[in-house]
Amino acid sequence: MRSLLKGCAAVAAVCSVVGAAAAQVASVASDRAGAILVFPKVVVDTANSAGRGRLDTVIRISNTSNEPVRMQCFWMNANGHCFNAPGIICDPTLSPRDPRCPANSFCVPGWQETDFIVQLTARQPVAWLASTGAVPCADSNDPAIPCFALGTRDQRPSPNNNLESRVPAVLEDPFVGELKCIAVDQNDLPAEKNALKGEALIVGSDRNASNNFDVRGYNAVAIPALVGRNNFDNVLVLGGAGAEYAGCPNVLVLDHFFDFAQDPVTSQSIETVLTLVPCTEDLLGQRPVSMPIQFLVFNEFEQRFSTSFRDFSCFREFRLSQIDTRSNPTYSIFYAGVAGTLTGQTRIRGVAGNDRTRGQTLLGVAEEFRAGGGSASFQLHVQGSRPQSDFVYLPFQ
Amino acid sequence: MRLARGATEDCGVKGRASGNIGPWVAILAVLGLVGSTRADVTVERGSSILVFPKVISDAQGLLTGGIPTETIIQISNLSNSLAYAHCFYVNAAPLDPTQPAGVFNPPQWIEVDFNIVLTKQQPTYWVAGSGRRVDPTDSLCDRSIPVLNCSNAGFDPGLVPAVPPPFVGELVCIEVDSSGAPLNGNRLKGEATLVTSQTATLNGNQIRQGDASKYNALGFVGLNTDTNSNDGNLTLCLGGGPRPGCPIGAEYNGCPETVIVNHFAERATFPAVPRSQIESSSVRTEVTLVPCTQDFENQVPGTVVVQFKVTNEFENLFSASTTVNCWANLRLSDVSRIFDVNVLGTRFAQTRMTPGGAEQGSFIGVSEEFYTDGLSGLSRAALNLHVEGERAGGDLITVPEVLP
Numbered sequence: 001m002r003s004l005l006k007g008c009a010a011v012a013a014v015c016s017v018v019g020a021a022a023a024q025v026a027s028v029a030s031d032r033a034g035a036i037l038v039f040p041k042v043v044v045d046t047a048n049s050a051g052r053g054r055l056d057t058v059i060r061i062s063n064t065s066n067e068p069v070r071m072q073c074f075w076m077n078a079n080g081h082c083f084n085a086p087g088i089i090c091d092p093t094l095s096p097r098d099p100r101c102p103a104n105s106f107c108v109p110g111w112q113e114t115d116f117i118v119q120l121t122a123r124q125p126v127a128w129l130a131s132t133g134a135v136p137c138a139d140s141n142d143p144a145i146p147c148f149a150l151g152t153r154d155q156r157p158s159p160n161n162n163l164e165s166r167v168p169a170v171l172e173d174p175f176v177g178e179l180k181c182i183a184v185d186q187n188d189l190p191a192e193k194n195a196l197k198g199e200a201l202i203v204g205s206d207r208n209a210s211n212n213f214d215v216r217g218y219n220a221v222a223i224p225a226l227v228g229r230n231n232f233d234n235v236l237v238l239g240g241a242g243a244e245y246a247g248c249p250n251v252l253v254l255d256h257f258f259d260f261a262q263d264p265v266t267s268q269s270i271e272t273v274l275t276l277v278p279c280t281e282d283l284l285g286q287r288p289v290s291m292p293i294q295f296l297v298f299n300e301f302e303q304r305f306s307t308s309f310r311d312f313s314c315f316r317e318f319r320l321s322q323i324d325t326r327s328n329p330t331y332s333i334f335y336a337g338v339a340g341t342l343t344g345q346t347r348i349r350g351v352a353g354n355d356r357t358r359g360q361t362l363l364g365v366a367e368e369f370r371a372g373g374g375s376a377s378f379q380l381h382v383q384g385s386r387p388q389s390d391f392v393y394l395p396f397q
Numbered sequence: 398m399r400l401a402r403g404a405t406e407d408c409g410v411k412g413r414a415s416g417n418i419g420p421w422v423a424i425l426a427v428l429g430l431v432g433s434t435r436a437d438v439t440v441e442r443g444s445s446i447l448v449f450p451k452v453i454s455d456a457q458g459l460l461t462g463g464i465p466t467e468t469i470i471q472i473s474n475l476s477n478s479l480a481y482a483h484c485f486y487v488n489a490a491p492l493d494p495t496q497p498a499g500v501f502n503p504p505q506w507i508e509v510d511f512n513i514v515l516t517k518q519q520p521t522y523w524v525a526g527s528g529r530r531v532d533p534t535d536s537l538c539d540r541s542i543p544v545l546n547c548s549n550a551g552f553d554p555g556l557v558p559a560v561p562p563p564f565v566g567e568l569v570c571i572e573v574d575s576s577g578a579p580l581n582g583n584r585l586k587g588e589a590t591l592v593t594s595q596t597a598t599l600n601g602n603q604i605r606q607g608d609a610s611k612y613n614a615l616g617f618v619g620l621n622t623d624t625n626s627n628d629g630n631l632t633l634c635l636g637g638g639p640r641p642g643c644p645i646g647a648e649y650n651g652c653p654e655t656v657i658v659n660h661f662a663e664r665a666t667f668p669a670v671p672r673s674q675i676e677s678s679s680v681r682t683e684v685t686l687v688p689c690t691q692d693f694e695n696q697v698p699g700t701v702v703v704q705f706k707v708t709n710e711f712e713n714l715f716s717a718s719t720t721v722n723c724w725a726n727l728r729l730s731d732v733s734r735i736f737d738v739n740v741l742g743t744r745f746a747q748t749r750m751t752p753g754g755a756e757q758g759s760f761i762g763v764s765e766e767f768y769t770d771g772l773s774g775l776s777r778a779a780l781n782l783h784v785e786g787e788r789a790g791g792d793l794i795t796v797p798e799v800l801p
Contacts, residue, residue, distance in 0.1 A: 029441065031441070033785065056669045146744065205669070206770075208772070340537040342551075374776060
């Protein structure tokens with residue numbers, strides 16, 4: 001009898017461990033629906049003012065559930081603006097300086113959010129262009145531009161139509177930044193509905209020519225809500241103690257070609273651009289989140305390099321070989337001639353530093369460009385979690 | 398990499414289940430607890446089985462509608478110890494690639510396998526059409542631009558055979574131990590890049606050399622790496638409970654109950670090009686599906702009936718179905734007319750794909766979209782599909798003996 005009791009106790013203990021593990025099942029993913037969608041990179045440049053060709057982004061989101069879902073979405077404008085000439089949009093990542101800024105000026109990184117509501121009915125797919133936004137089709141007079149299909153002018157807005165949906169175009173053109181959408185209820189309080197999935201298509205094109213026509217797509221990163229955990233306030237807790245949503249990953253892993261490596265199929269030169277955003281975002285106080293980022297790089301000989309980026313804040317696009325060099329990429333550890341092999345694996349980690357209260361984790365997406373050819377986007381791999389939480393502060397009290 | 402206090406990593410480095418743990422695993426399996434620790438496949442976590450559903454090596458575009466395509470496979474080891482993998486190419490090209498596939502020109506369904514080994518954190522790559530030889534004299538990449546002719550520099554992962562041209566099909570890599578027995582290490586990750594190998598013109602639209610689509614390999618996570626639920630035999634149990642061939646239930650997470658794709662309606666216009674070109678632009682979508690159940694030992698192609706439930710922007714529901722034998726690359730408009738923009742009535746749709754019946758296994762896949770810009774440009778982009786739920790009955794992968 002005693003041995004039977006011991007056995008039952010052991011089973012109970014193991015069951016509790018397994019149960020605890022099951023409770024931790026939810027994790028950020030780009031192939032599952034979630035309650036928060038993060039599109040780390042949205043770009044618009046319809047006039048080709050940045051010299052990268054005409055660019056626009058298609059956002060596609062759908063509701064995977066049989067019930068209506070309401071989203072509060074945030075455009076995060078990460079455009080830089082020239083110091084002393086704030087009307088000029090510039091790129092703070094250009095080195096030594098963006099030539100669009102006056103001679104006595106420099107580019108100041110920016111970060112500003114604009115939010116809006118989108119109402120999705122059961123299983124409904126919707127889409128919009130970042131450059132134009134979208135309105136209910138009942139209010140649209142341009143059938144060529146995506147709009148929200150459900151609802152007529154004689155109806156009142158309800159969860160079963162799209163009349164409450166109105167997506168503003170990104171506030172500046174050119175634009176670079178992030179889009180974040182959060183499932184909320186009809187009172188705009190966070191809702192535990194893991195029903196949102198999405199994709200972004202970044203489109204390069206030309207007016208009256210096809211020289212730069214190129215499309216790359218990636219899945220939005222979905223952060224699932226932990227059902228029964230939400231206290232419905234304006235502070236969303238991602239991972240850690242008191243988690244309301246799954247935590248962000250401890251490490252991001254990127255497999256890539258080293259910059260300027262020759263494509264083994266076409267012999268074109270390849271470059272990789274990495275875009276990172278922090279998991280913690282203060283949309284209420286508009287306080288930028290800053291942290292150092294550590295990069296640990298392995299080539300195909302198992303040889304290890306590392307570098308870091310100190311000034312990460314809010315949003316950053318990196319060409320890999322400009323992470324550790326500013327002027328001469330042939331000295332970068334991400335340059336194929338330095339690494340010695342065509343491909344590498346890079347592990348990316350936000351450093352928590354002395355702030356032990358926040359996870360300081362990152363999300364991102366990678367893009368691969370072939371000189372004279374096209375481009376492709378792909379998801380980063382993720383590993384592990386952190387004991388600290390990340391926080392999203394929503395701009396309502 | 399040194400971990401911060403309390404931070405975790407996912408990889409496991411485990412041996413086979415010990416005799417003491419086995420009974421407890423069996424009890425938990427009966428209770429339905431084993432296998433519940435993580436559900437579904439993943440495209441962004443270290444895994445023990447990688448599936449690349451769409452691999453193409455076709456320099457003439459015979460099997461790709463005229464687009465010359467080659468595939469670059471990238472795999473890396475996420476752990477700090479050696480990782481071994483047993484990989485299988487499944488050739489789904491028709492017997493006569495110059496003719497359309499059909500009853501009198503069936504797919505070959507020929508499997509070729511090989512082994513790779515990756516050292517600590519090692520990335521590797523190969524081109525499907527040329528494979529990779531073991532050659533320690535491969536030259537290193539040179540610092541002078543643009544001379545970076547260093548194909549295959551680095552530790553060669555093993556002798557990777559080139560696929561026979563033209564090739565369409567899948568690549569499956571299964572993590573094994575040094576003896577070749579399947580192992581739940583969750584050390585592998587991978588990506589595939591479909592590269593347009595030469596500039597080509599289709600119906601007046603030109604796709605440039607180097608236009609590329611990239612997707613992450615689908616991964617099956619080995620379950621319970623700390624106790625190692627894998628019994629190391631040649632039958633790999635994906636999801637499900639105890640059943641014939643799987644006495645302790647799932648060894649890996651299961652295949653999804655539902656696969657979801659957001660897509661444009663076929664022949665819908667593409668709104669992201671300049672306004673004057675939208676009316677003459679268009680989009681088409683291909684989904685590539687492979688059954689989860691695969692028998693590499695007896696060379697029995699897996700078969701699954703796929704049900705499509707399509708919801709348009711008006712919440713109108715449509716449905717269709719088709720059968721996937723072994724591997725299928727389906728252009729949506731070839732599955733059914735319901736995917737056409739004139740039938741769907743809206744530009745965007747959500748399609749949920751499920752197996753046809755409870756007795757059937759599941760499937761996984763990837764989508765690729767082709768866009769025209771309304772002038773003469775053509776481009777491509779691949780997207781990983783979303784998944785939902787886990788197939789209750791589970792699936793099996795049967796691998797051949799590796800020892801003589």
